Amino acid sequence: MAIAKPANNQRRSGEPRRSAGSQLPDAGQGQALDFDELNGHIGYFLRRLQVAVFSNFIRTLAPLDVRPAQYSVLILISANPGRSQSAIGQALNIERARLARMLHELERREWIERRAAPDDRRSHSLFLTETGTKALARIRSLAARHEERMVELIGRDRRLLLLDLLREFG
Amino acid sequence: MAIAKPANNQRRSGEPRRSAGSQLPDAGQGQALDFDELNGHIGYFLRRLQVAVFSNFIRTLAPLDVRPAQYSVLILISANPGRSQSAIGQALNIERARLARMLHELERREWIERRAAPDDRRSHSLFLTETGTKALARIRSLAARHEERMVELIGRDRRLLLLDLLREFG
């Protein structure tokens, strides 16, 4: 799926579909396309907006080179210091293998540290370093700027409605 | 970003945030995590739902081994026969390089064919083959089943509201 906005010739799912053979010939080559079935798929539109939002996030956070997944991990470590990799990974649905590599990178930047957990020596307790705490302050500021752009993109009321809808689903 | 559902200790964006140091010690290790800032990010929730929806799509279409992007391309070719690769790619925001590979795969399955465009010999006109048309009928049926599951997951009214919101944004 992808990201283009369907043209105006929308057809709601459930309405009759023109057969392929009955397509009118294109008057010009710049004709808008028929998105057909796609207009009835929630996933298509979700994906479209999600890509646009992440794209802005990545661009806005580019000065600090922080990606959405890294941001979510830093926020969770900051708000829940001392928790294990498995706890953070499960909460964010990040594979432990992938999280291990990501934390290695965040450790290389000296934003986080792993300490031996006293109760279970298999697991690592995660903390922000002082450097990481300072970086996160700047990151939060850029992330807030991103979210302000989302208000402009989506509209304040629509964003709040969307937030409520998405939060409460499932 | 990722996909877990935040626990109940939500904090709206704009409300004061507990500092990391003031976290209560964990009574047990199964404690719910504080998602903090993430609760105010539309992108976080969008991503969460989008991943869940695509995951169901992929599982539902697995018998025919069709992924979301392939589905969207097949639908667009079916509804707009004879259009060029660049037209389809721009409409769906798929890189021409990636679309070329995807079409190669769809051609290998004998679902689509490329014919020389009479007016511009650089471009290829795309069509479903007869095999592709038959396959798409089955694909549509599974995709419809997927969308029914989405109604169950999201709720009928919420899905319609979401569809309208997402469709009209931008």
Place this chain on the structure above:
DNA sequence: TATTGTTATACTCTATAACTATA
């Protein structure tokens, strides 16, 4: 035996660049 974290592999998707053949 099961779990935590690590390393490795493979596949999808995204982003570029370089190339060809046409225009």
Place this chain on the structure above:
DNA sequence: TATAGTTATAGAGTATAACAATA
């Protein structure tokens, strides 16, 4: 010179499997 399509490469993200240390 620009555009349509192709090929190649590299980076994220995802999904597995195998392994060591520990429970």
